[in-house]
Amino acid sequence: MSSQSADSSEPPSISTSTSSNSNRVPGTARARNSTSSEQLLDSSDPFFGLSFKVGVAENKNTTFRNRMEDVHTYIANFAERVDWGYFAIFDGHAGKGTARWCGNNLHTLLENEIDSHDDNAAPLSGRFDLKDNLCNAFVKADELIEKEGAGSSGSTAAVAVLRWETPSAESKSESKSATSTSENSTSNTLNPPISFDFVPAFNHRRMLYTSNVGDSRIVLCRGGKPYRLSYDHKAIDVNEVNRIRSSGGLVMKNRVNGVLAVTRSLGDSYMKDIVIGRPFTTATEITPEDEFLIIACDGVWDVISDQKACRFVQNLFDSDRDNADPQAAAKKLCQLAIDNSTTDNVTVMIVKFDKNVFNHRLQ
Numbered sequence: 567m568s569s570q571s572a573d574s575s576e577p578p579s580i581s582t583s584t585s586s587n588s589n590r591v592p593g594t595a596r597a598r599n600s601t602s603s604e605q606l607l608d609s610s611d612p613f614f615g616l617s618f619k620v621g622v623a624e625n626k627n628t629t630f631r632n633r634m635e636d637v638h639t640y641i642a643n644f645a646e647r648v649d650w651g652y653f654a655i656f657d658g659h660a661g662k663g664t665a666r667w668c669g670n671n672l673h674t675l676l677e678n679e680i681d682s683h684d685d686n687a688a689p690l691s692g693r694f695d696l697k698d699n700l701c702n703a704f705v706k707a708d709e710l711i712e713k714e715g716a717g718s719s720g721s722t723a724a725v726a727v728l729r730w731e732t733p734s735a736e737s738k739s740e741s742k743s744a745t746s747t748s749e750n751s752t753s754n755t756l757n758p759p760i761s762f763d764f765v766p767a768f769n770h771r772r773m774l775y776t777s778n779v780g781d782s783r784i785v786l787c788r789g790g791k792p793y794r795l796s797y798d799h800k801a802i803d804v805n806e807v808n809r810i811r812s813s814g815g816l817v818m819k820n821r822v823n824g825v826l827a828v829t830r831s832l833g834d835s836y837m838k839d840i841v842i843g844r845p846f847t848t849a850t851e852i853t854p855e856d857e858f859l860i861i862a863c864d865g866v867w868d869v870i871s872d873q874k875a876c877r878f879v880q881n882l883f884d885s886d887r888d889n890a891d892p893q894a895a896a897k898k899l900c901q902l903a904i905d906n907s908t909t910d911n912v913t914v915m916i917v918k919f920d921k922n923v924f925n926h927r928l929q
Contacts, residue, residue: 612642615763616649617772617923618728621892623900624913627865635662636863636913637669637721644727645677649764651728652676655913657782657863659826661719664711664833668721671710676703676727696727697847700777704832708843712835720826720834722780723845724796724861728852728917730770762923772852772923774859777845779830781864785872789855792876797846799830806830815840854924857883858892859917865910866903875899879916892916 613619626634635658644652652673658665679699704723766772776784778796786793799806801820806829810817815837818824822841826834834841860875870878878899883890896914903912 616642616651617762617764617920618649618651619892619918619920620651620653621894621896621916621918622914623893623896624911625900625904627904627908627911630909631911633662634911635659635665636865636911637662637665638913638915639669639673640915641673644673644729645680647729649730649762651917652725653728653859653861653915653917654723654725655782655861655863655915656724656832657722657780657865657911657913659720659722659828659831660834663719664831665719665721667711667714668707668723668832672703672707672723672725675706675710676700676725679703679706695849696729696773696775697777697849700725700727700775700847701845704777704779704843704845708832708838711833712838718833718835720828720831720841722778722782722828722863723832724778724780724782724784724863725776726784726795726859726861726917727775729773729775730764730766731773732767732769732771762920766923774850774852775847776850777847779832779843779845780828781867783860783862783864783867783872785860785876786850787857787860787876787880788853790857790876790880792872794872795848795850799828799846801827801829803829810840813840852919854921856919856921858919860899861915861917862899863911863913865908865912866899866914868910869903869906869908870899878902883918890918892918 620640622638622640624634624636624638637656637658639652639654639656641652644650654669654672656665656668656672676699679702680696683699774786774795776795778784779799781798781800782796783794783798784796786795801807801810801817801822807817810822810829816823821827822829822837826837826841828841830842830844832843858879860879862875866875879895882895882898895918896916899916900912900914903914
């Protein structure tokens with residue numbers, strides 16, 4: 567049930583999947599949910615042993631803003647599956663209530679969706695699509711926000727989930743077998759030595775699923791080129807303007823009913839008939855060509871293009887490949903947006919992929 571506007575075709579070189587399911591593998595979930603980049607100074611590394619690392623930076627931008635309305639969340643070993651990741655940015659408006667609610671709850675709704683359709687929970691429909699899980703979680707979140715009275719404010723949402731999966735269903739015993747083999751780092755058949763908590767079997771695929779409402783953006787850097795995996799739901803978009811008008815709304819001065827610049831959001835309950843929470847979703851197979859993912863609020867994209875952001879981060883990583891640090895890169899990209907005179911809050915999240923994991927496939 568993905569929502570894609572007519573002119574939002576996926577990049578031609580990105581392979582997509584419409585059918586997916588992955589069995590639970592042993593592991594301990596380690597999570598961070600924060601509204602302040604100072605919390606990232608913890609010396610522990612929640613991504614140690616995983617095939618990705620994350621850096622986050624934010625800036626209230628006191629020259630133009632007197633409060634911070636962005637919230638970000640990332641989770642290692644998401645849904646208690648080894649080497650899965652959950653990454654999200656929520657950009658609030660008319661207050662921080664909805665963004666904070668999403669930061670605290672959306673990942674739990676998504677995990678419940680995944681668990682409810684895991685294994686043989688949906689035998690008639692076959693293997694359940696994680697894009698459907700994401701869509702259902704967004705819609706459920708919107709309903710709960712309104713029900714709990716948190717919807718006087720609103721929020722954009724940009725969410726990405728990284729996971730391993732196989733083209734066909736696996737038994738839990740097979741999944742556990744692959745995991746136990748990966749822990750035996752003394753095997754002579756694997757060279758160089760294993761440094762990952764999870765080693766994929768030959769038929770495992772690395773999949774990235776994205777879901778968004780509003781104008782926070784998700785950009786994948788593949789082979790040095792940017793590929794946008796989100797859709798800007800704004801009142802200047804022809805498809806969204808037509809949808810708003812067909813739903814009985816108005817677009818005045820590039821704003822919905824003269825008020826909101828975004829045409830889809832979570833919260834904003836007073837406009838829910840026209841400003842919907844149904845997201846745009848994508849599914850992308852990650853390959854060794856894929857280097858990193860940028861998730862950022864519109865405070866970045868208002869002043870920095872996809873291409874410039876991708877090239878900027880790529881140059882930082884290329885300058886010191888042995889110690890490429892997504893945290894340092896996130897801080898510098900955040901500062902670049904400030905230096906380019908953005909007038910909004912700024913939050914940047916960079917997910918750096920370790921392509922070495924593809925060298926350890928189990929035969």
